[in-house]
Every structure is written in C-alpha cells, then in structure tokens.
Amino acid sequence: MSGPHESVDSQRSTEPDSEVVNGYLHEAIAAIAAATTTAELKQARLDHAGDRSPLALANRKIGTLPPAERKEAGARIGKARGVLNQAVSARQAELAALELETALRDEHVDMTLPVHLTPQGALHPITALIDDMCDVFVAMGWEVAEGPELEAEWYNFDALNIGPDHPSRALQDTLWIDPPSDGKLLRTQTSPVQIRALLERDLPLYVVSPGKVFRADEYDATHLPVFHQLEGLVVDKGISMADLRGTLDHFARAMFGDVRTRMRPHHFPFTEPSAEVDLECFVCHGESVGNPDAPCRTCRSEGWIEWGGCGVVNPRVLQACGIDASLYSGFAFGMGVDRTVMFRNNAPDLRDFVEGDIRFSRSLLGGAR
Numbered sequence: 001m002s003g004p005h006e007s008v009d010s011q012r013s014t015e016p017d018s019e020v021v022n023g024y025l026h027e028a029i030a031a032i033a034a035a036t037t038t039a040e041l042k043q044a045r046l047d048h049a050g051d052r053s054p055l056a057l058a059n060r061k062i063g064t065l066p067p068a069e070r071k072e073a074g075a076r077i078g079k080a081r082g083v084l085n086q087a088v089s090a091r092q093a094e095l096a097a098l099e100l101e102t103a104l105r106d107e108h109v110d111m112t113l114p115v116h117l118t119p120q121g122a123l124h125p126i127t128a129l130i131d132d133m134c135d136v137f138v139a140m141g142w143e144v145a146e147g148p149e150l151e152a153e154w155y156n157f158d159a160l161n162i163g164p165d166h167p168s169r170a171l172q173d174t175l176w177i178d179p180p181s182d183g184k185l186l187r188t189q190t191s192p193v194q195i196r197a198l199l200e201r202d203l204p205l206y207v208v209s210p211g212k213v214f215r216a217d218e219y220d221a222t223h224l225p226v227f228h229q230l231e232g233l234v235v236d237k238g239i240s241m242a243d244l245r246g247t248l249d250h251f252a253r254a255m256f257g258d259v260r261t262r263m264r265p266h267h268f269p270f271t272e273p274s275a276e277v278d279l280e281c282f283v284c285h286g287e288s289v290g291n292p293d294a295p296c297r298t299c300r301s302e303g304w305i306e307w308g309g310c311g312v313v314n315p316r317v318l319q320a321c322g323i324d325a326s327l328y329s330g331f332a333f334g335m336g337v338d339r340t341v342m343f344r345n346n347a348p349d350l351r352d353f354v355e356g357d358i359r360f361s362r363s364l365l366g367g368a369r
C-alpha cells in the first residue's frame with residue numbers, strides 16, 4: 001500500500017487497519033499458545049474471540065465505516081477471526097490430548113500391586129451352630145420362635161410348673177431385676193419361649209427357640225453366666241414319647257452323622273415323663289470304653305455325651321396356656337449350645353467363647369464362614 005495517498009487513506013479508514021488487526025491476532029495467538037490447560041484456553045478464547053474482545057469490538061465498528069471501506073475491513077477482520085478460531089480449535093485438540101494422556105498416566109491402576117486386605121469378621125461359632133441346628137428343624141417344616149431375654153417370672157417359672165419353692169428359683173441361680181418383688185428376671189432357660197409360643201401361636205405347634213440364657217454361675221472353663229440353649233416344642237394331637245425319640249435321633253444324626261441317642265429318666269417340672277438325652281460318642285462310637293490304649297477326649301472314654309433334657313409336655317403346662325390337654329399332647333427338649341460346640345469342636349475352655357478373638361472363631365469354623 002504505497003502511494004501518495006497512503007497516509008490520507010489510513011486516516012480515513014481509521015480502524016481497524018491491518019496492522020491493528022494483526023496486532024490483535026498476534027496477541028490472541030500468543031495467549032492461545034500460552035494456555036496450558038483447557039480452562040486457560042477457554043479464558044483466552046473469551047478474552048480474544050469473545051463478544052467483548054478487541055476483534056469483536058472492531059467487527060462491530062465496521063458498520064460505522066464509509067461504505068467503500070466496509071468490505072475490505074470486514075474481510076480483514078473475518079479472516080483474522082477465522083485464523084483465531086482455527087488456532088483455538090488446534091490448541092484445544094492439543095490440550096485435550098495432553099490432558100487425557102496425563103489422566104491416563106496419573107490414574108493408572110496397577111492390578112498386580114499387592115492389596116491391603118481389610119480384615120473381615122467371622123461368625124461366632126455359637127451363631128454358626130445355632131444356624132445349623134435351626135436348619136435341621138426348618139427343613140422339617142418347624143418354625144423358629146424367639147422370646148425376650150428379660151422375662152417375667154410367670155413365663156420363666158410358674159407357667160412351666162416350677163413352683164415357688166423349686167430350687168432353681170433360689171437367688172444363687174436366678175439373676176433378678178431390682179426390685180425382685182417386681183418379678184422380672186433374666187431368663188434362666190429358653191423354656192419360657194414354649195409358653196409364649198403356646199399362648200401366641202395356633203395349634204398344631206412345631207417350634208425351635210434358640211437364645212441366650214443367664215444364671216448367677218461362676219466364670220470358669222466350664223461355666224459362663226451367659227450361655228445358650230436351643231429349645232424344641234411340639235404340640236399336636238396324638239404326640240407321644242416315641243415322636244420325641246425319633247425327632248432327637250434325627251437331630252443327632254443331622255448334626256453328628258451315624259450316632260444313636262439314649263434316654264435316662266430324670267425330672268423336669270414342665271415335662272412328665274422327663275429324661276436326659278445322651279448322644280453316642282460320634283468320635284469313638286463307644287470303642288474307647290474300657291480301652292485305656294485308645295482313650296477318647298470327646299466323651300472322656302465314656303461312650304456317651306450328655307446332650308440335654310427332654311420329655312412329654314406336662315398337661316399342667318398346656319392347661320396354664322388354655323389348651324385342652326385331653327385333646328392335645330406334646331414333647332419338648334432343651335440343649336446347651338455352648339456345650340455342644342465344646343464337644344463337637346474340641347473347645348475345652350468356655351472362656352474362649354467370650355474373649356472375642358476372631359482367630360478362635362475362625363479356627364472353630366474351619367475357615368468355612
């Protein structure tokens with residue numbers, strides 16, 4: 001653009017002359033190149049190509065130029081804006097690729113690195129055994145019934161035909177809630193759940209009731225003040241001791257394999273007749289009896305293991321629950337769960353059960369659960 005009128009021309013076409021436009025463009029290109037993140041690039045694009053950028057403002061002024069100059073100015077600014085937009089797109093692509101590469105590198109997960117395993121808990125062996133025991137009965141169509149641990153004297157004793165003078169009511173056995181005159185206690189057996197089931201459920205009744213029981217016992221290798229029982233109760237028409245026997249045999253075989261049971265006469269106020277049930281030793285099957293060369297730790301070479309109490313439901317219990325004892329009869333049994341874990345899993349010290357050491361639980365569960 002040389003010529004005699006150059007200065008006059010540039011004056012007339014005031015702005016934006018190509019130098020100014022190029023200046024804007026250079027500044028913009030520099031800012032775009034300097035952007036190192038897509039966020040910075042966005043800002044640079046706003047500053048240099050946005051509505052308030054010098055180029056946009058210059059573009060807006062085109063309309064104020066003399067008509068003859070508009071075309072040229074428009075082309076100049078349009079071209080600059082085109083170049084600018086291309087530069088933005090190119091830088092955008094570069095930065096996006098860079099950011100992706102950085103993310104892939106920084107967020108890379110090495111699947112071969114050793115992991116820190118969060119230690120997991122284990123089922124308590126008593127919980128596991130209660131589950132297994134209940135499964136045997138649920139498979140026969142029985143229901144699982146639970147009752148409160150804080151119990152009323154009437155359920156724990158009176159309704160079970162345990163009169164006021166019965167020795168198990170003595171203070172050294174029962175943990176009474178203050179004041180004892182309120183007749184509240186920590187249940188000493190799961191048998192009160194029998195009463196609750198008889199009162200609340202329809203006949204015929206087939207229930208098992210596992211749970212905690214409490215007695216003012218010593219804390220030593222074979223006694224805990226808190227332990228567990230599993231109670232069973234059937235009330236139906238025509239139930240006899242033979243049904244009890246068959247049920248216990250099935251229960252024993254389901255839990256211990258090919259073993260027999262035996263009953264020894266006993267007394268419980270809530271059953272008549274009553275018996276204690278023994279389990280044939282599932283380890284030596286009696287082979288150790290009178291055989292000092294092959295002693296058995298599980299049954300202490302006695303051949304039988306005491307397992308629980310049982311009997312035919314005393315009609316007085318049925319009557320206490322409003323059941324016609326001339327129509328219905330039943331049987332009941334109660335086993336110590338902790339004791340069962342002891343001889344079943346060779347756990348000689350009951351105190352281990354309450355120490356809360358997960359290694360104990362794991363060793364008894366055999367890593368199965």
Ligand code: DAH
Nearest residue numbers: 189191309310311332333334
């Ligand atoms: N409740 C008895 C106890 O704690 C155990 C027991 C014996 C339960 C005989 C029964 C039963 O259901 O029939 O020693």
